[in-house]
Amino acid sequence: MKVLKCSILTVLTVLLLSVARGQDAPPAPYFLISEKVDKAAFPLLHTSAEVNIAGVVAEVLVTQVYYNGGAEPVEATYLFPGSTRAAIHALTMEVGDRRIKAQIRKKNEARTAYNQAKKAGKNAALLEQKRPNVFQMNVANIMPGDTIRVKLRYSELMVPEAGEYVFVYPTVVGPRYPGETPRPLWAANKWVQNPYLPAGKAPPGDWNIEICLNAGLPIEAIQCPSHETSISFTNPTTAEITLRPNARRAGNKDFILRYRLRGKAIESGVLSYEGEGESFFLAMVQPPERVEPVVMPAREYIFVLDVSGSMNGFPISVSKALFADLTGQLSARDRFNVMLFAGGSAFLSEQSLPVTPQNLDKAIQIINNKKGGGGTNMLAAIQKAMAHPKPEGFSRTFVLLTDGYVSVENQLFDYIRDHLGDANFFAFGIGKSVNRFLIEGIARVGMAESFVVTSEEEAPAVARRFRSYISSPVLTNIRARFEGIEVYDLVPENLPDLMADRPILLFGKYKGAPAGKIVLTGQTGKGSFRKVLDVGLSPPDGKNAALRQLWARHRLMTLSDYAEIRPGETLEDSITALGLQYNLLTKYTSFVAIDEIVRNKTGKFRSVAQPLPLPEGVPNSAISGIAEEEIEFIDQSIEEKTTIAVPRTSEPPAPPPPPPPVGEVCEIYKVVEEMPRFPGCEDHPDYSGRKACAKKALMEYIARNFRRTQGCDTVLGIIVVRFIVEKDGRITNVEVIRRLCPALDREAVRVVQAMPPWIPGKQRGKPVRVQFNLPVRVTE
Numbered sequence: 001m002k003v004l005k006c007s008i009l010t011v012l013t014v015l016l017l018s019v020a021r022g023q024d025a026p027p028a029p030y031f032l033i034s035e036k037v038d039k040a041a042f043p044l045l046h047t048s049a050e051v052n053i054a055g056v057v058a059e060v061l062v063t064q065v066y067y068n069g070g071a072e073p074v075e076a077t078y079l080f081p082g083s084t085r086a087a088i089h090a091l092t093m094e095v096g097d098r099r100i101k102a103q104i105r106k107k108n109e110a111r112t113a114y115n116q117a118k119k120a121g122k123n124a125a126l127l128e129q130k131r132p133n134v135f136q137m138n139v140a141n142i143m144p145g146d147t148i149r150v151k152l153r154y155s156e157l158m159v160p161e162a163g164e165y166v167f168v169y170p171t172v173v174g175p176r177y178p179g180e181t182p183r184p185l186w187a188a189n190k191w192v193q194n195p196y197l198p199a200g201k202a203p204p205g206d207w208n209i210e211i212c213l214n215a216g217l218p219i220e221a222i223q224c225p226s227h228e229t230s231i232s233f234t235n236p237t238t239a240e241i242t243l244r245p246n247a248r249r250a251g252n253k254d255f256i257l258r259y260r261l262r263g264k265a266i267e268s269g270v271l272s273y274e275g276e277g278e279s280f281f282l283a284m285v286q287p288p289e290r291v292e293p294v295v296m297p298a299r300e301y302i303f304v305l306d307v308s309g310s311m312n313g314f315p316i317s318v319s320k321a322l323f324a325d326l327t328g329q330l331s332a333r334d335r336f337n338v339m340l341f342a343g344g345s346a347f348l349s350e351q352s353l354p355v356t357p358q359n360l361d362k363a364i365q366i367i368n369n370k371k372g373g374g375g376t377n378m379l380a381a382i383q384k385a386m387a388h389p390k391p392e393g394f395s396r397t398f399v400l401l402t403d404g405y406v407s408v409e410n411q412l413f414d415y416i417r418d419h420l421g422d423a424n425f426f427a428f429g430i431g432k433s434v435n436r437f438l439i440e441g442i443a444r445v446g447m448a449e450s451f452v453v454t455s456e457e458e459a460p461a462v463a464r465r466f467r468s469y470i471s472s473p474v475l476t477n478i479r480a481r482f483e484g485i486e487v488y489d490l491v492p493e494n495l496p497d498l499m500a501d502r503p504i505l506l507f508g509k510y511k512g513a514p515a516g517k518i519v520l521t522g523q524t525g526k527g528s529f530r531k532v533l534d535v536g537l538s539p540p541d542g543k544n545a546a547l548r549q550l551w552a553r554h555r556l557m558t559l560s561d562y563a564e565i566r567p568g569e570t571l572e573d574s575i576t577a578l579g580l581q582y583n584l585l586t587k588y589t590s591f592v593a594i595d596e597i598v599r600n601k602t603g604k605f606r607s608v609a610q611p612l613p614l615p616e617g618v619p620n621s622a623i624s625g626i627a628e629e630e631i632e633f634i635d636q637s638i639e640e641k642t643t644i645a646v647p648r649t650s651e652p653p654a655p656p657p658p659p660p661p662v663g664e665v666c667e668i669y670k671v672v673e674e675m676p677r678f679p680g681c682e683d684h685p686d687y688s689g690r691k692a693c694a695k696k697a698l699m700e701y702i703a704r705n706f707r708r709t710q711g712c713d714t715v716l717g718i719i720v721v722r723f724i725v726e727k728d729g730r731i732t733n734v735e736v737i738r739r740l741c742p743a744l745d746r747e748a749v750r751v752v753q754a755m756p757p758w759i760p761g762k763q764r765g766k767p768v769r770v771q772f773n774l775p776v777r778v779t780e
Contacts, residue, residue: 026186027193028718029175029623030777032611040070043142044078044610047207047251049169055216056271056284057546058156058167060086065149068142073605075118076139079194079612081170084133084437086154087546087553089583091591093125093139094149102127102593104583106576110590114138121600125150127591130191131409132557133437134173135585141600152591155546155553157282162465162501169209169255172433174615175310175622176407177376179343189407195611199620202613207251211241218262226256226432226454236262252613253432256454268503270533272514273544280547281487281514285504285531287474288524298333299470300352300394304385305367306402306430308342310622312372315431319401321456322428324364325463326399330355335391338363341381342374352391373621378406379415386419396423397470400442404435405622412438417445424448426466433615449499465500474498475522475529480506484516485535491554498522507551514540552582668724669763669770676725676761676770694759702776705751712741719748720775727767729757740778748776 032041045067052059068074082088091102102125105113110126117124118140125148126138142148158165176192197203213219218236228244241257272281303326305319323338330336334355338348348366353359382400390396406412416425425446429439432454443450449469451462478495491507498504504520518533559574572588579589614622674687678701681693720738723731734752736745752774761770 026178026181026183027190028178029192029194029196031620031623032195032197038070040068040072040074040606040608042203042205042610043068043074043076043139043608044203044205045147046205047080047171049207049209051167051169051209051211053158053167053211053213053215054543055214056158057544057550058158059546060154060156060169061151062154063149063151064137065147066139066142067147068144070606071144073144073600073602074142075605075607076137076142076610077607078137078139078610079130079173079191080135080137081173081433082133082135082154083156083168083170084440085156085553085557087156087549088127088135088152088154088585088591089549090153091125091127091593092151093123093593093595094151095123095146095595098595098597100125100593100595102591104580104585104589104591106580107588107590110592113594114140114592117594118605119603121598121603123148123595123597123599125591125593127152127585129585129587129590131437132587133170133435134191136191141605143599150593155549157505157550157554159502159505163260165259165261167211167257168436170433170436171207171251171253171255172612172615174403174405174431174433174435174618176405176435177308177310178407179375180377180379180406180408180411182408182411192407195609196623197611197613199614199618202249202252203611206248208248209243209255211257213239213241213259215239215259215261220260220262222257222259224255224257226253250616253616254434254454270518270535270538271544271547272510272535272538272540273542273547274514274540275545275548278548279510279514279540280544280551281508281510281535282544282547282550283480283504283506283508283518283520283533285520285533287498287501287504288526288529290468290472290474290501290525298331298335298394300391300396301327301330301334301336302352302385302388302396302398303327303336303338304381304398304400304402305338305340306342306376306378306400307340307370307372307374308376308405309373310376310403310405310618311430312619312621314617315403316370316372318453318456318459319430320364320368322401322430322453322459322463323367325459326466327355327360327363329463329467330360332356335394336360336363337388338367339381339385340367340370341377342372343377344374345377345381345384347388351389352394372619376402376406378402379408379411382412383415386416386423396421397448398423398425398446399428399466400425401428401430402434402438403431403618404429404438406435406438409435409438409441413441413445416442420446426450426469428453428462431615432617447496469499472525474501475504475524478504478520478522481519481521482516483519485514485518486511489551489555491551492558507547507554509551510535514538549582549584552578552584556584556586669761669768672761672763672768672770674762676729676758676772679729679756679759682759701755702751705754706776707747712743718775718777719745720773721748721752722771722773723752725758725760725770725772727760727769729760731755731758737773738775744778 043066044064046065048063050061066076093100114124114126121141124140128136130136137150139148139150175196178192181189215237219239222231222239227250228247230242230244231239233239268284268286270281270283303323307316332355335352336355337352339345348363385398425442426448427439427442427450429436429452434452439450453459453462475498480495487508487510489509515536518535520531522529556575556578559571575586576588579586585591677691677694678698680697681690684690684693718738719736719740722737723734726732731752734749736749739745760767
């Protein structure tokens with residue numbers, strides 16, 4: 001039996017130092033040092049969203065207001081999230097009374113034009129896509145005292161599930177773990193290297209959202225579980241939703257609006273639009289009722305749980321509650337296994353286990369004693385999970401629980417698609433601002449469904465939905481036939497099986513008059529399904545102009561999720577052509593707006609990246625916990641009658657503490673009840689005050705004593721120094737565990753060795769030896 005002899009969570013302090021240039025490590029998020037902050041450090045003054053939902057289409061106007069409160073010209077960079085389904089089709093920049101409309105251009109051409117305008121002293125704005133749900137805005141030459149407004153517009157299709165419509169407006173990009181990023185992609189992933197504020201801290205700007213909901217049918221209920229709002233009805237089909245003033249600083253979690261139509265009705269039928277040279281349609285068909293099977297086939301469930309640093313605290317608590325609810329839905333005929341992963345990974349058992357109360361209780365007991373910490377090597381974990389031996393006679397289902405804070409989404413999609421076989425892969429996003437691109441993408445290539453769980457209270461209902469999806473799909477073998485109408489460029493070309501209670505969606509283009517019929521057929525648990533839509537009953541309407549961008553956006557989603565590329569074209573060619581033709585922001589096309597007036601005649605400016613708040617519930621360890629940890633279970637071969645010893649955790653046991661067993665004493669601790677700290681702050685009356693003061697004093701000491709060295713002038717990155725704080729506070733065993741440049745490495749060791757004695761760490765009231773990792777970021 002393996003026994004964990006000590007905790008493996010390492011507490012780190014991240015410092016930002018201006019000492020050199022260059023980089024020899026993947027870009028990584030970092031904390032902003034409060035001592036370095038001035039009025040120009042937060043150029044984003046205000047963000048607002050005006051949302052108009054008419055029927056099944058949401059039109060959104062986002063306004064970002066930038067202000068320079070400093071004494072020198074500024075270039076602002078702002079990393080912000082968006083919906084994975086958003087079709088961003090317009091951008092304007094307002095400087096005083098001048099309004100400049102942005103042009104859509106190839107990405108490299110747009111970046112070149114922006115850089116030339118920036119160098120020439122002109123105001124310019126550049127909008128780029130980093131991921132389908134992550135975007136970067138650059139605004140050049142914001143002069144002291146200037147206010148510049150940048151406005152972007154996007155359209156989004158509202159698709160109900162189980163009769164409920166959900167509008168999500170993300171407000172913050174969570175920190176991405178860069179550890180598995182392939183070296184050739186470091187430059188492309190530079191956006192990951194963004195400053196963050198400590199947990200609970202918010203930037204000085206605010207945000208607001210106003211929604212006009214015109215459902216077209218009577219509204220039965222509206223709720224906003226994420227924020228405090230005011231809801232007023234104009235009539236039975238129309239409502240206005242506004243954010244209450246005290247919620248306008250809560251730009252650190254997704255805004256979520258849910259609503260239902262009376263009688264659980266949904267929009268169903270055909271929408272059409274005649275454009276210049278092309279005509280578009282969207283068919284939406286309400287699915288049949290789900291039929292529960294009499295007998296469920298036996299399944300093997302492999303649960304893959306993220307226990308990395310970003311999951312510590314609130315997210316991992318939600319995961320534990322959800323895991324208990326999910327496993328409570330399993331059948332006695334099923335089998336299950338659990339993998340925990342962070343920097344490393346491990347299975348609960350070498351073989352999948354029978355679903356018995358004893359085995360489930362043992363698994364839940366072990367998981368409940370696990371805290372989050374370390375990196376997020378998700379790709380390695382999923383590779384290991386999918387290679388796990390499969391028992392004969394069982395259908396296999398993978399279930400991933402994570403916040404999705406990684407930067408290897410495409411690598412994950414590729415691997416799952418190529419190794420899925422006849423399994424399916426469900427993905428659960430855990431938290432209040434998850435990476436929905438990853439969660440939705442894994443479910444898409446895994447031939448399954450995605451879920452987002454923002455609280456423990458939501459877990460039981462989500463688990464029931466999961467079980468219903470597993471039990472039987474709503475509709476299979478779906479086919480579309482067209483009578484009396486010529487159609488082309490259908491999206492998707494092949495309709496997938498429908499697992500969730502959501503409408504069948506089919507985009508396309510048509511030629512000639514909008515007449516004829518669309519016939520949809522499929523198989524349900526009761527037999528055949530057939531639905532006929534009369535295209536002529538819904539004549540083209542100029543109000544449906546968004547269909548043009550929405551068709552292109554859904555086509556882009558198909559392309560980015562692998563394949564369907566026409567012969568002779570590359571993926572980049574196809575995406576670029578769509579972006580330029582339909583005026584859409586894509587991976588390879590960007591918006592650029594340039595004011596031709598030269599305002600910064602000196603050509604000098606300061607580049608400032610807008611610091612982001614950590615998403616609500618995400619701890620500092622999402623950034624500071626970069627040390628990888630090994631995941632181990634006490635017993636690797638649990639059987640039905642095995643008695644399991646619960647692993648020791650970093651929390652102190654209830655008094656009186658039992659004496660440590662022989663062989664389990666850990667001489668050097670990595671986490672203790674009272675961590676060691678830099679000296680000079682003992683006058684503070686409470687521990688939290690002393691801790692905050694010590695962190696600040698440590699930052700000041702490093703910044704004051706770290707010296708520039710010759711031979712490393714072009715190097716930028718992170719040095720991680722490990723040392724031990726002895727029982728008397730002395731610093732010993734100083735070593736570099738993440739190297740950057742020899743001269744800088746030696747300087748980091750010198751500075752740490754010269755530190756005064758620390759206040760020692762304590763466990764059960766007694767001083768102990770504690771290992772400490774100190775990352776030092778070297779930047780401009």
